[in-house]
Amino acid sequence: MELSEVEQRIVGCLLEKQTTTAEHYPLSLNALTNACNQKSNRDPVMSLTESQVIDAVETLKSKHIVTIDEGLSGRVDKYAHRFCNTEFSRMQFSEQQRAIVCLLLLRGAQTPGELRTRSARLANFTHVSEVEQALEKLQTEGFVKKLAREPGKRESRYVHLFQNTEHLATNTAPPHKELETPELDALLLEIELLKKELADIKQHLGL
Numbered sequence: 001m002e003l004s005e006v007e008q009r010i011v012g013c014l015l016e017k018q019t020t021t022a023e024h025y026p027l028s029l030n031a032l033t034n035a036c037n038q039k040s041n042r043d044p045v046m047s048l049t050e051s052q053v054i055d056a057v058e059t060l061k062s063k064h065i066v067t068i069d070e071g072l073s074g075r076v077d078k079y080a081h082r083f084c085n086t087e088f089s090r091m092q093f094s095e096q097q098r099a100i101v102c103l104l105l106l107r108g109a110q111t112p113g114e115l116r117t118r119s120a121r122l123a124n125f126t127h128v129s130e131v132e133q134a135l136e137k138l139q140t141e142g143f144v145k146k147l148a149r150e151p152g153k154r155e156s157r158y159v160h161l162f163q164n165t166e167h168l169a170t171n172t173a174p175p176h177k178e179l180e181t182p183e184l185d186a187l188l189l190e191i192e193l194l195k196k197e198l199a200d201i202k203q204h205l206g207l
Helices: 005-020 029-036 050-062 095-107 112-118 128-140 181-204
Strands: 066-069 078-081 144-146 158-160
Touching (some): 005 050, 005 095, 095 112, 095 128, 112 128
8 A cells, every 4th residue: 555645644634633533533624634734743744725635535535545424414524534443444453553653654754762752642652662562563564664773863763654665765865856967067177177187296296
């Protein structure tokens, strides 16, 4: 299952709100859009329009990940997930595993310590070792991946695998934009001048 960035955000929000504001779940389009654009507990922060959310929801509906309860007699449509822990999903997570997947969908790569700190409203972890155990189980089942530890960092980060993770394979950023032609020409000219200066110095020294 490979989800776009917007689809990941929508699924993460539905998982989160199902737990934290159960009385308002399933979500209306307005509530779902506001949840996607929340400035807290989201990385990156997004500014999605309702139209963009609807487009992504329709794609998720075609993948049988989101359901739409169409409003009748003036009621608004409501949106729910069947991503996990439903009779329609092969993924049946524990409360702790579900919390971790939710946070990874909402905030990207994180360390066990960060996941424990941010999971207070979703699940109870008494110690970071419980987070590590849940991550190990998720990794064994092919739902998360441990990234190489970054220089100077004490903990490795983990990412979910409901996305394309090729650029994360070696913990490197996407490739930089190539140098513009004028800049490249200037660098090549500078190299040629340095070569000439070095040749003159060698000739002067009789090398």
